[in-house]
Amino acid sequence: MKNISIKNISYFDEKKRFLIFGAGLFLILVLAVYLLRIAYARYEVQASIYSDIDQALYIFEAGDMSFNLDPEGIIPKNGKYTYRFSVANFNESKTSDVDLLYNLKVITTTNLPITVELYRNCSDISNCTNLIQGARTANDEDGAWYKIYNVDGEYELDYSSQTTDVYSLVIEFPLNYANDITYANSIENIEVNLHSEQMI
Amino acid sequence: MKDNKKFTIVFIVLLIVCFLYLGASTTYTAYESLVEGNSKVPTAKFKLYINGISVTGDGTLSDQIIINNVTWTSTHTRDGKISPGSYGTVYLELDPTQSDVAVMYSFQFIDKRIDDDKVLTFNNITADSGIVRTARDTYSGIVTMDDIEDGEKVNISADFIFDYLNDIVITDDYESPSFEDLFEIHFHAVQYRGETLVPYTE
Numbered sequence: 580m581k582n583i584s585i586k587n588i589s590y591f592d593e594k595k596r597f598l599i600f601g602a603g604l605f606l607i608l609v610l611a612v613y614l615l616r617i618a619y620a621r622y623e624v625q626a627s628i629y630s631d632i633d634q635a636l637y638i639f640e641a642g643d644m645s646f647n648l649d650p651e652g653i654i655p656k657n658g659k660y661t662y663r664f665s666v667a668n669f670n671e672s673k674t675s676d677v678d679l680l681y682n683l684k685v686i687t688t689t690n691l692p693i694t695v696e697l698y699r700n701c702s703d704i705s706n707c708t709n710l711i712q713g714a715r716t717a718n719d720e721d722g723a724w725y726k727i728y729n730v731d732g733e734y735e736l737d738y739s740s741q742t743t744d745v746y747s748l749v750i751e752f753p754l755n756y757a758n759d760i761t762y763a764n765s766i767e768n769i770e771v772n773l774h775s776e777q778m779i
Numbered sequence: 780m781k782d783n784k785k786f787t788i789v790f791i792v793l794l795i796v797c798f799l800y801l802g803a804s805t806t807y808t809a810y811e812s813l814v815e816g817n818s819k820v821p822t823a824k825f826k827l828y829i830n831g832i833s834v835t836g837d838g839t840l841s842d843q844i845i846i847n848n849v850t851w852t853s854t855h856t857r858d859g860k861i862s863p864g865s866y867g868t869v870y871l872e873l874d875p876t877q878s879d880v881a882v883m884y885s886f887q888f889i890d891k892r893i894d895d896d897k898v899l900t901f902n903n904i905t906a907d908s909g910i911v912r913t914a915r916d917t918y919s920g921i922v923t924m925d926d927i928e929d930g931e932k933v934n935i936s937a938d939f940i941f942d943y944l945n946d947i948v949i950t951d952d953y954e955s956p957s958f959e960d961l962f963e964i965h966f967h968a969v970q971y972r973g974e975t976l977v978p979y980t981e
Contacts, residue, residue: 596787603790621970622825622880626834626842628964630849630869634898634955635862677862678855738857778855779864 635676639736639775640667653691653750653767655757660750661704666773667743668736679736681775685711685728685748690765692756695728696749704749735778746771823879827968830872834966844966845958846871851939861961865941869901871964873933875922881971882927885919888937889963892916899962903938910935911976919976937964 642665653660668675685695695714701707714728736742748771756762827835830846851867853860861867875882891900893916904912910920910933920933939962 631958635860676857
């Protein structure tokens with residue numbers, strides 16, 4: 580008898596019952612969520628906390644640092660060529676808030692037989708000491724040769740005052756090379772490498 | 780077969796009841812009258828202050844708080860400025876004493892270890908007893924009604940360092956970080972309903 584009863588349920592009835600059951604379940608879930616939301620409503624707040632601490636400015640300005648010496652710009656002579664550049668701890672509007680330490684390195688290509696001297700805050704080089712203490716030659720990955728001049732010491736720029744250090748880069752291209760056509764079309768590149776860091 | 784029919788009918792009736800319950804307020808048009816009265820329902824206040832600044836709104840809700848309870852030490856740096864190598868402490872005081880409900884709160888300390896865009900790193904968090912570390916960067920606590928009636932405030936201090944182990948290379952397009960980049964402490968509080976704080980284990 581039980582088997583007959585089950586068989587008498589049409590496919591349509593069974594599908595309808597399934598749909599009703601599904602819809603009911605869905606509504607019960609909606610109702611549960613609705614009721615739970617009421618039960619668990621509560622005060623809540625969130626905020627992001629910051630502090631507006633002033634950060635120190637780091638200002639290290641370098642001026643007039645381009646020294647490409649081409650044949651028209653430099654010729655062998657008895658005198659010396661002087662190029663000036665400067666470093667400072669301030670710009671047009673602001674001063675560095677930290678003490679700075681910096682050092683220098685002069686790197687030249689080896690195309691011209693020049694000698695290089697460097698002076699700091701010197702108005703008359705005959706009364707000043709050349710900062711360059713020796714040089715070494717090195718080549719890069721492409722095989723190009725460079726001469727690296729070591730500049731002794733580190734220099735300090737205090738935040739307490741606006742300071743500018745003026746450097747004189749003195750190049751000598753001796754007159755005895757005047758008749759040597761080997762260097763006639765050579766260009767010498769001189770790079771002054773400045774590295775500064777905050778004093779800790 | 781009869782049982783099945785009965786079941787279906789009962790079920791449908793149940794559904795109709797559910798519908799009626801949920802939709803009673805909107806389904807039917809009804810006569811309505813409005814009577815103004817002077818009855819006052821005392822609502823519990825939820826008032827929290829951090830370092831004296833309201834986070835629960837006195838007029839406007841403060842979802843971004845700028846605090847100045849910070850001390851720091853910097854060497855070779857102009858007074859009042861912070862620079863790589865500086866170290867200091869952020870002090871937080873949560874004042875729940877004007878609240879009428881118990882509070883469960885958390886402070887999440889978002890520093891360089893959590894967000895690489897941040898500048899400062901918190902290296903030591905000191906808190907009142909009862910505050911539980913509930914996540915690697917989060918400290919939580921509960922203020923009971925007894926605590927509120929006793930006028931207890933919550934104090935947390937966080938030591939920080941402007942890490943200089945990794946040099947900050949200043950290039951031409953370098954821009955100083957804004958104050959939002961220093962650190963962020965995310966505060967979250969809810970009315971306490973008897974939950975238990977689970978301590979964080981590494």
